[in-house]
Amino acid sequence: MPDLYFYNSYTRQKEKFEPITPGYAGLYVCGPTVSGESHMGHARPYITFDVVQRYLKHLGYKVRYVRNITDAGHFEEEGREAVDKVNEKAKLEKMEPMELVHKYTMLYRQGMKLFNCEDPAIEPTATGHIIEQISMIETIIEKGYAYEVNGSVYFDVNKYAASYPYGKLSGRVLEDQLETTRELDGQEEKRDKADFALWKSAPPQHIMRWKSPWGEGFPGWHIECSAMSSKYLGETFDIHGGGMDLQFPHHESEIAQSTIAHGHPPVRYWMHNNMITINGKKMGKSYNNQIKLSELFSGNHPMLQQAYHPMVIRFYILQTHYRSTLDFSNEALQASERAFRRLWEAYELLNKLPATAGETAADSELDAKVAQWCRECEEFMCDDFNTAKVLANLFELAPVINGIKGGQVSGKALSATTVALMKDTFHVFLEEILGMQAMQAQQTDKLDKALSLLIEIRSDAKKRKDFATSDQIRNKLASAGIMLKDEKDGTVSYTVE
RNA sequence: GGUCGGAUGGCCGAGUGGCUAGGCACAGCUCUGCAAAAGCUGCUACAGCGGUUCGAAUCCGCUUUCGACCUCCA
Incomplete structure (x- = not known):
C-alpha cells in the first residue's frame, strides 16, 4: 500500500495518513441541512469526499463513511410557514416540518445518486440522535464547561480556552472575536459572547421540540456532529471533512465539545474543500446566487445556456484541486462537457482495442511514456488527492488510444503489457476512483x-x-x-x- | 476592523527554485465525396515593483486587487 499524504487543516500541512486502527479508516463528513434544495455548492464536498472514500477503499482500507443529515432546527419553506400545531384546521394546508425535511432529503439523495456518489455506510439524522446529544450535553455540564440559563445550555468558551487551544483549527484569536461578534438571538443569556448554544429552549410557537432535563427545546447546531461521529466512529476517529465555511464556528465548536466530553480531541485529520464561486462570489444561501441541482440538470436558469449532465458537473469539479476555489461559468461547463466526452470516448475505444500488441514494444519511447503516465496516477492521488493531475495524465493517453484506432500510431507501438496497464489505469482511476460513468444509457x-x-x-x-x-x-x-x-x-x- | 487565502496564456485550471501540466477555444496541415471525429503542428503565461539566488510563476518585502471566515451556510 503506497503512503497517502494529504493536507490536514488543523496543522496546516500535508501529513502522512496513519489510521488509528491499521487497515481501517473512519470518515465523517458534514452533510446538508435539508431545509431547501441542494445547489451546486453542495455538490463539491460530496463529490470530493466520495472520491476520498473511494480512494481509501482502493488503497485497501476498510472504510466506514458517515455523512449526516441535519434535519433539526427552525425550518420553514419559502412562502410557507411550518405548521402551527395549535391551528389544527390549517394542518394539511401547511407544511409539516417532517414533510419539508423528507422532501429535501429525497431530492438530495437523488442528486447524489445522479452524481454517482456512493452511499455512506451510515447516514444519521440529527432528529434521530436527540438522546445522544442530550447525554453529551449532560456530560459537558458535569465537567463544568457548560451552564444552563432559562432552559438553554451554553458552552463556556472562555473556560475552555484557558486550558485548550480554542481557535487553532480556524486560526483565530479569542480576544479578537470578542470585539467583533455581533448581536445574536439569546445573546443576553450568555456569560460571554463567544459562548455557543448546546441546547436551545423552544419558544411556544417553535414546532421542533424535544423534552430534556432543561425543559422543552432543541439541540444546538454543533452538538449533533459530535454526538453522531463519536457514536459511529469512536471518540477519536481518523478523518473529518466538510466545506471550508464550516471551519468556524462549526468545527471549532465540535472540537471544544468533544474534547471536554471525552477528554481528548475527536479528530486526527481535518479536511476542508474550498468553495464554488459564481462571478467571484461564493455560491450560497446568504448571497442568493445558488444554481440548484435541478436547474443545472434541466438548463432552466438564466446563467445557463443548456442542460448539463451530472457527470459533466462531477468532471468539472474533479478537474480542479479540492482546496482551490472553483469559479462557475456556463463556458467552463461547456468546456468540461466537450473534454469529458472526448476522454470517455477514448476510454470506450481503449476497451474495444484488439489485443494485437506484441510482447515487445515497437516504439519503446512511447511505450515508456505511456507506462509512466499510468503509474503516476497513483502518486498524484497519494499527494493530497490531486484529481486534476490524474485527469491530465488520462488526457495524455487519449491521443495514443485515438492514434492506434486512427492508424497514426502503430498497433504494435506498445507492448501488450502496457496496453493492459493502460486499460487497467483507465478503469481503476476514471471509473472506480474518480467515479465517472457514461453519460448515455446503454444502447438497446x-x-x-x-x-x-x-x-x-x-x-x-x-x-x-x-x-x-x-x-x-x-x-x-x-x-x-x-x-x-x-x-x-x-x-x-x-x-x- | 480582525484573521486567512488567492492573483497563471482568449477562457478554465495544475504546479513551491532550473526539466516551464492538462482541458476548452483559435489557426494551419493530414485524412475525407462532404461533414463530423481523430491525428500532427502552432499559440509559451505566471498582477506590479524591489530583493535573495548562478537561476524564481515558485522564496522574502512592499504595492495594487479579489475573495473567504468572523453570522445560518458545503
Missing part, C-alpha cells in the same frame, strides 16, 4: 438494429454516389441527436446524445 438492441439498417442503406447510397440520400440520413439523424461517424476503415459508428 432494437435501436442498434434500426440504426444498422439505416447505416446500411446509407452505405449503399454512398456507393452509388447518391450523396443526397446519404447526407439526408446523416442530417436527419443528427437533428434527432444521433451522430454518425464515417470511420477511416469504412465502418460507421454512432453516438446518441
Whole structure:
C-alpha cells in the first residue's frame, strides 16, 4: 500500500495518513441541512469526499463513511410557514416540518445518486440522535464547561480556552472575536459572547421540540456532529471533512465539545474543500446566487445556456484541486462537457482495442511514456488527492488510444503489457476512483438494429454516389441527436446524445 | 476592523527554485465525396515593483486587487 499524504487543516500541512486502527479508516463528513434544495455548492464536498472514500477503499482500507443529515432546527419553506400545531384546521394546508425535511432529503439523495456518489455506510439524522446529544450535553455540564440559563445550555468558551487551544483549527484569536461578534438571538443569556448554544429552549410557537432535563427545546447546531461521529466512529476517529465555511464556528465548536466530553480531541485529520464561486462570489444561501441541482440538470436558469449532465458537473469539479476555489461559468461547463466526452470516448475505444500488441514494444519511447503516465496516477492521488493531475495524465493517453484506432500510431507501438496497464489505469482511476460513468444509457438492441439498417442503406447510397440520400440520413439523424461517424476503415459508428 | 487565502496564456485550471501540466477555444496541415471525429503542428503565461539566488510563476518585502471566515451556510 503506497503512503497517502494529504493536507490536514488543523496543522496546516500535508501529513502522512496513519489510521488509528491499521487497515481501517473512519470518515465523517458534514452533510446538508435539508431545509431547501441542494445547489451546486453542495455538490463539491460530496463529490470530493466520495472520491476520498473511494480512494481509501482502493488503497485497501476498510472504510466506514458517515455523512449526516441535519434535519433539526427552525425550518420553514419559502412562502410557507411550518405548521402551527395549535391551528389544527390549517394542518394539511401547511407544511409539516417532517414533510419539508423528507422532501429535501429525497431530492438530495437523488442528486447524489445522479452524481454517482456512493452511499455512506451510515447516514444519521440529527432528529434521530436527540438522546445522544442530550447525554453529551449532560456530560459537558458535569465537567463544568457548560451552564444552563432559562432552559438553554451554553458552552463556556472562555473556560475552555484557558486550558485548550480554542481557535487553532480556524486560526483565530479569542480576544479578537470578542470585539467583533455581533448581536445574536439569546445573546443576553450568555456569560460571554463567544459562548455557543448546546441546547436551545423552544419558544411556544417553535414546532421542533424535544423534552430534556432543561425543559422543552432543541439541540444546538454543533452538538449533533459530535454526538453522531463519536457514536459511529469512536471518540477519536481518523478523518473529518466538510466545506471550508464550516471551519468556524462549526468545527471549532465540535472540537471544544468533544474534547471536554471525552477528554481528548475527536479528530486526527481535518479536511476542508474550498468553495464554488459564481462571478467571484461564493455560491450560497446568504448571497442568493445558488444554481440548484435541478436547474443545472434541466438548463432552466438564466446563467445557463443548456442542460448539463451530472457527470459533466462531477468532471468539472474533479478537474480542479479540492482546496482551490472553483469559479462557475456556463463556458467552463461547456468546456468540461466537450473534454469529458472526448476522454470517455477514448476510454470506450481503449476497451474495444484488439489485443494485437506484441510482447515487445515497437516504439519503446512511447511505450515508456505511456507506462509512466499510468503509474503516476497513483502518486498524484497519494499527494493530497490531486484529481486534476490524474485527469491530465488520462488526457495524455487519449491521443495514443485515438492514434492506434486512427492508424497514426502503430498497433504494435506498445507492448501488450502496457496496453493492459493502460486499460487497467483507465478503469481503476476514471471509473472506480474518480467515479465517472457514461453519460448515455446503454444502447438497446432494437435501436442498434434500426440504426444498422439505416447505416446500411446509407452505405449503399454512398456507393452509388447518391450523396443526397446519404447526407439526408446523416442530417436527419443528427437533428434527432444521433451522430454518425464515417470511420477511416469504412465502418460507421454512432453516438446518441 | 480582525484573521486567512488567492492573483497563471482568449477562457478554465495544475504546479513551491532550473526539466516551464492538462482541458476548452483559435489557426494551419493530414485524412475525407462532404461533414463530423481523430491525428500532427502552432499559440509559451505566471498582477506590479524591489530583493535573495548562478537561476524564481515558485522564496522574502512592499504595492495594487479579489475573495473567504468572523453570522445560518458545503
